[in-house]
Amino acid sequence: MNNIFEKIREQIRTVTREAFASCEQNGLLPAIELPDIVVEVPRERGFGDFSTNVAMQVSKQAKLPPRKTAEILVPELNLSGTYIDRAEIAGPGFINFYLSKNWLFDALHLIQERQERYGEVDLGKGKKVNVEFVSANPTGPLHMGNARGGALGDCIAAVLEKAGYDVTREFYINDAGNQIERFGLSLEARYLQHFMGEDQVPFPEDGYHGEDIIEHVKNYIEIHGDALLSKTPDERRQTLVDYALPINIQRIREALASYGIEYDVWFSEKSLHDSGAVAETVEFLRQSGYTVEKDGAIWLNGEKLGLEKDEVLVRNNGVPTYMAADIAYHRNKFITRGFDWAINLWGADHHGHVARMKAAMVPFGIEKDKLEVVLFQLVRLYRNGEIARMSKRTGKAISLGDLIEEVGRDAVRFFFNLKTSGSHLDFDLDLAVKQSNENPVFYVQYAHARICSILRKLAEEGVTPRPVDKVNLALLQEKEEEELIRKLAEYPEEVTLAAKTLEPSRLTRYVLEVASTFHSFYNACRVRGEEEELMMARLILVDCTRIVIRNVLELISIQAPEKM
């Protein structure tokens, strides 16, 4: 058992179920089909440590007012062998459970025992899950959307790992299709412009206008000169793409690495075309009757899949669409590679694609639910209270690299993981660099550094933590101490919830609460200089706090400094 909360909830459910059974046997209550018994932590501490509303839920079946049901039930609760001291009835019919402090001390034991593995839970049971995120077009640098998707995706992957899933982090390289075509045309235009003059060569309307295209061409010409002028346009574009694309991909890799993200798999879209997987996938859909042909193109049959409209899979020029490749890609994930679950992180502007992709799994016998798409809202950067679009240094659109350079990796990752994915995110650049109490990143890091400082000071005096079973934790009686232990005990529960909701941001908020609770403790209680037994107990508490803060920060890939 590595989640005390779960253990307590199970105890409460068990004693409650048994009490219902015994009431039924004694004829005190009619036979009742129990719902899932909801156990929660009441908002008010005065309402006990945990509570359940089960008496209210069954009031109809019991044919009694909820309070009356509770009054019959509570005396039948057999609390022996549990953490529960007593149960009381309150309000409209809540049953409030008051626990012995032992559960808190057990939580500290657990933390000491598990150390850096404290917080791990076995929700996933080794299920194979693929988390695909960023997957940016390799036609230019990473932007703010990629930055948020990157932080989110990496943290979702990390949370799922802690929750017992077998996680693969994957980047889908869009190195084929239309945008590569445009990339090639843009490079070619810049190349020709270099030799013939800008006004002599038209630039494609939907081309990539970025400076980086010109830079690629300039570098290419420095190495290879004007040899491409005599080639065919096809050869010219291919050569330029073959030159520039790997450079862009390498830059993306490096930007993400400096952002703290390492992938297990870089999956090439082109490889799906080259291997024939795309054609094969379309053919399979055609033969299974999931396509229609009209206007010389092959369409996915929307009606048959419950979609609003048909979607083109193969254009009338014979070139498959992104959609076709994407279906082949997900078929590969589930069938070729056997993932039990695939999570994709997409910007909210792609939400229209969600229903289509899920529906497109059906012909392959893949349940829709196996594909989960996490949509995240876009990011607005603020500087001096105004929307910032340009990098301070370069004057160009702000890239992930610029952002990290300006505010630091820790702050970027922290802020992108502070809000739920569904909410719009305003990123305040001024706040992120501020080294003050306004900045939550430092607030958490400071708590960690403070703890390390206590441990260091005491170690210098020859005082080190004793094994926890040789410490009298019952000496921790102050309310600040209790609050802190409670907070630390929640961590496995937080990981579980973050994994279930795919919402790692709650861990960022959680670690802020841990820091806050610790700071309150710090101001109320001393460790150093207290009587030895109390000092030892507090030393354990402080060390447990260090472990939890460090574990969370590591999970969200933020430094836990020992000094500040």
Place this chain on the structure above:
RNA sequence: GUGCCAGUAGCUCAGCUGGAUAGAGCAACGGACUUCUAAUCCGUUGGUCGGGUGUUCGAAUCAUCUCUGGCACGCCA
């Protein structure tokens, strides 16, 4: 026009599988450093949960209508 997401304190956001008196941070105001890091803490102020109706013992949470903002509706990805 249709669909998706959002609307909670001055600001940024939690809470949303219905639960007890709606929370946090920042901002504002007032306090706390002889003592392990004051990048900290303690206290005060601050709300028609966008609005209406409904469902029920109970609604920020569910349903429905409506207003506002963002986005999507392509042989783009």
